[in-house]
Amino acid sequence: MKPGLLDILACPICKHYPLVLRIFKWETKEDLFKQVIELHSTKNRAELKDILKVERVKGQKMDAIETKLIEGKLMVADEVVRGEHDLKSFLELLNQKEETVNFIHDATDRSKDIIQIIKTTSFPIFKDTLQKSSEKPDQDMFSSLELDLYFLTWFFLRTEIEEGLMFCEKCKRWYPIDETIPQMLPDGLRDQAREQDFLKKWQKKIPEEILKKGNPFHL
Numbered sequence: 001m002k003p004g005l006l007d008i009l010a011c012p013i014c015k016h017y018p019l020v021l022r023i024f025k026w027e028t029k030e031d032l033f034k035q036v037i038e039l040h041s042t043k044n045r046a047e048l049k050d051i052l053k054v055e056r057v058k059g060q061k062m063d064a065i066e067t068k069l070i071e072g073k074l075m076v077a078d079e080v081v082r083g084e085h086d087l088k089s090f091l092e093l094l095n096q097k098e099e100t101v102n103f104i105h106d107a108t109d110r111s112k113d114i115i116q117i118i119k120t121t122s123f124p125i126f127k128d129t130l131q132k133s134s135e136k137p138d139q140d141m142f143s144s145l146e147l148d149l150y151f152l153t154w155f156f157l158r159t160e161i162e163e164g165l166m167f168c169e170k171c172k173r174w175y176p177i178d179e180t181i182p183q184m185l186p187d188g189l190r191d192q193a194r195e196q197d198f199l200k201k202w203q204k205k206i207p208e209e210i211l212k213k214g215n216p217f218h219l
Contacts, residue, residue: 001160001161001164001177001180001181001182002156002157002158002159002160002161003021003023003111003155003156003159003161004079004080004100004155004156004157005182006018006019006103006104007080007097007100007156009166009182009184011168011170011171011173012184012186013168013171013173013187014170014171014173016170016171018099018100019103019166019167019168019169019175020103020105020167020168020169021103021104021105021161021164021165021166022105022107022164022165022166022167022205023104023105023106023107023108023111023161024107024108024163024164024202024205025108025161025164026108026110026111026159026160026162027160027161027162027180028110028160030110033110033111033113033114036048036114036154036155037113037114037117039051040117040148040151043147045146045147048150048151048154049063049064049065049150051158052064052065052150052153052154052158064078064079064150064153064157065077065078065079065149065150065153066078067139067142073086073087073138074086074087074138074139074142075087076090076142078090078149078153079153079156079157080152080153080156080157081093081094081097087133087138087141087142088130088133091129091130091133091145092130094126094149095126095127095130097152097156098123101115101118101119101123102119107164107205111159114151114155115155118148118151118152118155121148122148122149122151122152125144125145125148126145126148126149129141129144129145160180161177161180162177162179162180163177164176164177165177165198165202165206165210166182166184167210167214171215172209172210172213172214172215173187173215173216174210174215176195176198178198187215187216190216190217192216192217195217196217196219199211199214199217199218199219200219
């Protein structure tokens with residue numbers, strides 16, 4: 001599961017949003033985390049942009065973030081906000097993603113530094129750019145946040161969680177992430193023995209609230 005998926009998931013039982021994400025194991029290698037942090041710290045926008053490219057058309061890699069001018073307005077299309085928006089609308093929607101980041105907890109510490117940078121550097125830049133969005137040409141304003149937008153996009157949509165869980169703070173249900181797949185079945189279709197084994201496997205990283213009182217199963 002990619003961390004950015006948390007942005008669109010609600011509890012399937014009570015519909016509460018957002019869920020709390022707890023990460024126990026990454027499929028993404030530690031060296032890649034370190035490489036991306038280094039690219040951010042050295043402001044290597046070009047290489048970070050290249051890492052994000054995806055093959056949407058066979059044999060042709062496309063940028064994760066696309067911009068174009070329409071009647072003098074810069075339009076931005078990306079994978080985090082989704083859809084195409086003028087710069088001010090894009091920034092307003094982008095800043096809402098801060099809430100998603102605040103609900104991500106990494107028990108491995110592998111993404112700790114990236115999450116800290118996103119919270120203390122990236123989102124302050126996004127907010128400052130929004131406040132000053134009428135002071136400079138759109139392209140100049142976009143250039144000032146481009147590096148951190150690539151950085152956030154990589155973390156949200158290019159990393160992969162191998163094992164973890166999501167927790168609904170309203171109905172106290174938890175949903176395992178197993179072999180990168182979030183398991184969000186109705187209670188009656190869940191395998192009690194298998195899920196209790198999951199709790200036992202990761203009990204040192206799971207809060208007592210989930211271990212002892214979580215629904216539909218606990219220890």
